[in-house]
Amino acid sequence: MARVICVSNQKGGVGKTTTAINIAACLSAYEKKVLLIDADPQANATSGLNVIVEKSNPTIYECLIKDYDVSNAVYSTQMENLYVIPATSDLAGIEIELVNMEAREYYIKRNIIDKVREDYDYIFLDTPPSLGLLTINALTASDSVLIPMQCEYYSLEGVSRLMQTIKLVNQRLNKTLYIEGVLFTMFDGRTNLTNQVVSEVKKYFGQKIYKNVIPRNIKLPESSSFGKPIILYDINSKGAIYYLELTKEFLARVA
Amino acid sequence: MARVICVSNQKGGVGKTTTAINIAACLSAYEKKVLLIDADPQANATSGLNVIVEKSNPTIYECLIKDYDVSNAVYSTQMENLYVIPATSDLAGIEIELVNMEAREYYIKRNIIDKVREDYDYIFLDTPPSLGLLTINALTASDSVLIPMQCEYYSLEGVSRLMQTIKLVNQRLNKTLYIEGVLFTMFDGRTNLTNQVVSEVKKYFGQKIYKNVIPRNIKLPESSSFGKPIILYDINSKGAIYYLELTKEFLARVA
Numbered sequence A, B: 001m002a003r004v005i006c007v008s009n010q011k012g013g014v015g016k017t018t019t020a021i022n023i024a025a026c027l028s029a030y031e032k033k034v035l036l037i038d039a040d041p042q043a044n045a046t047s048g049l050n051v052i053v054e055k056s057n058p059t060i061y062e063c064l065i066k067d068y069d070v071s072n073a074v075y076s077t078q079m080e081n082l083y084v085i086p087a088t089s090d091l092a093g094i095e096i097e098l099v100n101m102e103a104r105e106y107y108i109k110r111n112i113i114d115k116v117r118e119d120y121d122y123i124f125l126d127t128p129p130s131l132g133l134l135t136i137n138a139l140t141a142s143d144s145v146l147i148p149m150q151c152e153y154y155s156l157e158g159v160s161r162l163m164q165t166i167k168l169v170n171q172r173l174n175k176t177l178y179i180e181g182v183l184f185t186m187f188d189g190r191t192n193l194t195n196q197v198v199s200e201v202k203k204y205f206g207q208k209i210y211k212n213v214i215p216r217n218i219k220l221p222e223s224s225s226f227g228k229p230i231i232l233y234d235i236n237s238k239g240a241i242y243y244l245e246l247t248k249e250f251l252a253r254v255a
């Protein structure tokens, strides 16, 4: 039975997709069977793993709206134990399509997670930079939330709204939802700004903050342009080491 | 009669808010009367200019939904000629509230722009990282679109969807909408990745690309945590020089 983890932060560009792809890939390298679900219409997790969607094949959109057989929407990747349910820009219309539906927050849970959960060790959901219905669906379908966080003011500012939303989902839609952890991304420990933000975030999240941080490393954006996780693109790069170390800490916590 | 410019790119974290605040501030320093409208529920443009919204005062949300007198929602800032219509997180609900309304794409244009346009030289709209109804409203209300762009793969990938949306708005909602310019942000000219993306973007946008780029500069995120535009926070910083030079190029184009 898989643990389901939603990677979420409504602040844009904080490293949600980069973290979802690379933790999932590192776990699959540690022989875990992992599914990554792209719940963002930008479909960056899909292209970041070089998943090519044929026009006729189902994606997350078909699983949600047309109740397709989910197993047809699962694609393999270049990593042996890593699978993806891809997205396309069709997903952008889903929030309006679901607005007037009964139990609109449970579509990801009922149409996807409940059907595949037995087949994997871990399931990750990459979410868009918003707190709309797609992200609510992802939070409702997850056991826990992993929050990537840039150590800058706008990212810090958004945390209280994110926590309000998580609390609401926890009260009304998913009683067991908890914070998996907070990850500092694009981290530069030399600046005052970073140290100020870190001390603020520590007050909020304390032990939930991963000891491993992910400093800025050019190999990470490079790897996405080659459609590969960092450990396939350049196993010796600092970016690969950062995510491998983080994944060890992640595994130690869930054990 | 103001020129109305929408700062937009659905990719998260590419420098929309930083660009909107700093171009608006530089123009106001050049004695132009400027209004910045925060159309993003994250309300980063509002806090980035240290605009404190009293609970009882109207914001963009009240102007759109309750047809408040817009002039009550206009706040002054620390820059003499710069004014702001702020946002709060209340704005997050607007997309669902507008979905079933008549002429839902024209709310920003009819309830705000048409009422204040005579009072300013320039009006800028900061938008959220999405192509939802708020961004469509902002595009419909604008003369042109300024597109901040990070030179990385995911940002490049999103351009075709952004252009599709702009084309649709241009065909159906706003016949005169055009591309004001494309601005390279957090620019690092030393990497291969940047040079690859730049050559791709040049094929798409050609002359529309500003010659001035905005390299990464720590004073920019620092200035946002002090609630000041860069020219007030540190006029001698590289960040200030980059935006002052860009603004000169912007003015030369609109002349």
Ligand SMILES: Nc1ncnc2c1ncn2[C@@H]1O[C@H](COP(=O)(O)OP(=O)(O)OP(=O)(O)O)[C@@H](O)[C@H]1O
Pocket (backbone or CB within 6 Å): A011, A012, A013, A014, A015, A016, A017, A018, A019, A040, A042, A044, A127, A128, A129, A185, A186, A187, A214, A215, A216, A217, A218, A220, A221, A222, A224, B010, B011, B012, B013, B129, B152, B153, B154, B155
């Ligand atoms: N540690 C890092 N070092 C350098 N670049 C990074 C790092 N992490 C992410 N990036 C780059 O920063 C950009 C933003 O990251 P990413 O797209 O993963 O964020 P996101 O939160 O998923 O964005 P969005 O809000 O648009 O979904 C990408 O171009 C990515 O390649």
Ligand SMILES: Nc1ncnc2c1ncn2[C@@H]1O[C@H](COP(=O)(O)OP(=O)(O)OP(=O)(O)O)[C@@H](O)[C@H]1O
Pocket (backbone or CB within 6 Å): A010, A011, A012, A013, A129, A152, A153, A154, A155, B011, B012, B013, B014, B015, B016, B017, B018, B019, B040, B042, B044, B127, B128, B129, B185, B186, B187, B214, B215, B216, B217, B218, B220, B221, B222, B224
């Ligand atoms: N040239 C720059 N150098 C260094 N940091 C920058 C630069 N431009 C923006 N930043 C920082 O990068 C982060 C993202 O920028 P910003 O919030 O302006 O992007 P955005 O596109 O408005 O994000 P969102 O998609 O969430 O609205 C912010 O923390 C900002 O302070």
Ligand SMILES: [Mg+2]
Pocket (backbone or CB within 6 Å): A016, A017, A018, A040, A044, A127, A128
């Ligand atoms: Mg992403």
Ligand SMILES: [Mg+2]
Pocket (backbone or CB within 6 Å): B016, B017, B018, B040, B044, B127, B128
């Ligand atoms: Mg912004």
